[in-house]
Amino acid sequence: MNIFLSTYLLSAKKFMLPCFSKQLLGFDCPGCGIQRAFYLLLQGDFVAAFKMYPAIYFLVLLFSFLVFNKFYSTKYANKIIILLSISSVATILISYIIKLSS
Template sequence: MKAEEYMIPCMSKKFLGIECLGCGTQRALYLVSEGKFAEAFQMYPAIYTLLLFFIVLGLHFIDKSRSYKKIIIPLAILNAVIMVIAYFYKQIN
């Protein structure tokens, strides 16, 4: 069985035929889990900032002795910028 069989389909792509900003995230996560880091980046360039964002966000909820607020917002903005740039780059090419 292929991993793609278990992935959630993109509703935007399915119903409108247009990829969303998150298209490729699941496949990129799968590639990271297989150790295919370059391929994961090619699939979804924001994968590593997204993973870092979720790690820091998780630490924010788990580790109450430290404040992660100063890191969370810039990481979210950086991730959003990378997602938008990658989306438009994918549309042009």
């Protein structure tokens, strides 16, 4: 299992998509870094993943809850989805503004 995971991680890095906004316009888009942050999460480097893309944890929670909610219905699912969505968008926008201003 360990060999499979390390082989997958090594090959996954080769297939990351380039940022077309950065290539065309010359500056990062709000989504720049999400692939690398997810890759760092898979490697277990949680601090580096947060530094790369601070919204990664809210997005992982959101998508995990959406998958969970698909199979097991919860009472306050809509409120949880809205809360996680707002948290994700707010974190993306705040970190993008900080990145642009520095």
